[in-house]
Amino acid sequence: MRYFQYDVLREVSRFVTTHPWTRGDSALIRRETGLPFAAPETHTPWRNYSRIFKLCLLVSENDGVAIPTPIAQILTQTGAVTCDEYLHFLVEATTDPSPALTGWKAVSEGQPVRHPLCFALKYLLAKVAGLNEPITPIYEVIGAYIDSRFLGVEDDTAFLNLMPKRATYEQIGRNADPRQARESIKFISQISYLHSDGSNIITSLSQEDAMNIFKDIQPIAGPRKADGNLEIQRLAALFKDGSEHDFFDYKNTIISDVIESGFSEGGKVKKTHIVIERNSKLRDLFFNRTPTTICDACSIDTHKKYPWVERVLDLHHILPLSSGTRVDSRTGTMLDDLMPVCPTCHRAIHRFYDGYLKTETRKDFLNEKEARDIYVQAKETITKGVCYA
Ligand SMILES: [Zn+2]
Ligand SMILES: [Zn+2]
Structure with missing residues (x-):
């Protein structure tokens, strides 16, 4: 989980935009980032960790060399974007299968992609918007994703129709217990209005705000590149300085008026x-x-x-x-x-x-x-x- 932490991702961005990250230089990346990058002597950190940074759309790979994306460039600029803007973008960009992993080829053969993070966030938001229930077990979200076969593009009515089955979903999720799904839900709980206590996600929003955010979330569509690394670069190029995103108005946030005004x-x-x-x-x-x-x-x-x-x-x-x-x-x-x-x-x-x-x-x-x-x-x-x- 540590390497999915936003400030760690920013540190890695700084490294990949200033150094060539090739097969060999383990010591350099450890020294420059101050991160341990635990790996056996026979493995380079790149081999063990590139998957994470590709999933986060910071790098693609060309013949064993890391190619930084526009997102990595933006994350190195202090104050250019917020953690929330970046995470909402990843929510919209992430697909299953993922261009960062093996198995991406299936997509070019016409298999539809699903949007697991869109699904998870929409599920949490719909539950608050419709039922005013802020606490959701992580396993419930996973079970709903498995059982519903939803792509993540469905509307609020469709999501609300899932809610009566939420107890069953928790059991399904618990039985499946995919580690990667649990990690990715904890990953998005870095969003400011979410919070993870380890086994549940707590959504701190009013019903109205939850519905507004739900309606703003839109998975990024194709056409997709058959080459996973090119697809990573295509998605990353769509990330702007936050102006495209209407979830939050951070542009004029002076910290002190945060206290004076409400948050909606x-x-x-x-x-x-x-x-x-x-x-x-x-x-x-x-x-x-x-x-x-x-x-x-x-x-x-x-x-x-x-x-x-x-x-x-x-x-x-x-x-x-x-x-x-x-x-x-x-x-x-x-x-x-x-x-x-x-x-x-x-x-x-x-x-x-x-x-x-x-x-x-x-x-x-x-x-x-x-x-x-x-x-x-x-x-x-x-x-x-x-x-x-
Ligand atoms: Zn304070
Ligand atoms: Zn005091």
């Missing part, structure tokens, strides 16, 4: 950050693991100050918007990216970010390290001003 405007879902911070399931997981009442920034004990309020702390998501949420294959989203802060400090921290980014004339942090550094700076400034008299 004009029927469109907005602003990753607030979705993550208001994800109530995530809050429960966090506070169950870390039952603190103390603000990480100003250290007030909110329980002592407001004993009649059960949980007054906010969760601040420390990663930049373009990072996506961290997903750990065992535990679901990593909770280390979240900081418990009181609502006043939370607002002040976002204002601090705002001021910093304005001076830098940027809309987002470059990377996790910068986001953490600025958080620490904000915190130090807050602590200095606290009067303990």
Whole structure:
């Protein structure tokens, strides 16, 4: 799962666009990316990992040499796209069979392709839009995909007609238990409004927003190239800087107004950050693991100050918007990216970010390290001003 993590994919993109990745240079890629790329001495990392990066449309292959795609180029540009834009694109582009794997030939012989990630996301969205049920076992999605024979292009009525069978689907999925399907569903749970707890996917959207996103998802059609590597390049060339995609309006997201405004405007879902911070399931997981009442920034004990309020702390998501949420294959989203802060400090921290980014004339942090550094700076400034008299 680690190599499917969005910031790892960005790191790999940086490598493949600046270095020729050929059969031999294991040490170089390990050194440049800082990733272990565990492989036996007899195998190059390329042999073991190229499948992942082809599935993610970052590279194609020509005679053992990695050819970076336009997507790899775009992912190396900080702030050009967000994790959500990229993942929604992959949802629309991914096919079964896949041009990244053996078995692609069948497609040129006229076999129809299915769109497994479109199917999975549409299934989750339809379940919220139609039934207002946010929690879906991963096995249920897999079972529905196997049993329905849907291609992933079907409309909301068709998806809603599947819902009465959801208990059966879970059993079918459990019996089949394909590892790759489970991994790919965890992969898309990096989308800001999804969250995986390891065995379920939680969809944090209103019914209306879920329906709007459902209607925006459209699998990318053919004609397809018979050569899998050319097909990867064809698909990747369709990825633009996000302007083609209407799921989210990130272009003017200044981090602080994330707090002030709601996350649904004009029927469109907005602003990753607030979705993550208001994800109530995530809050429960966090506070169950870390039952603190103390603000990480100003250290007030909110329980002592407001004993009649059960949980007054906010969760601040420390990663930049373009990072996506961290997903750990065992535990679901990593909770280390979240900081418990009181609502006043939370607002002040976002204002601090705002001021910093304005001076830098940027809309987002470059990377996790910068986001953490600025958080620490904000915190130090807050602590200095606290009067303990
Ligand atoms: Zn505070
Ligand atoms: Zn925050």
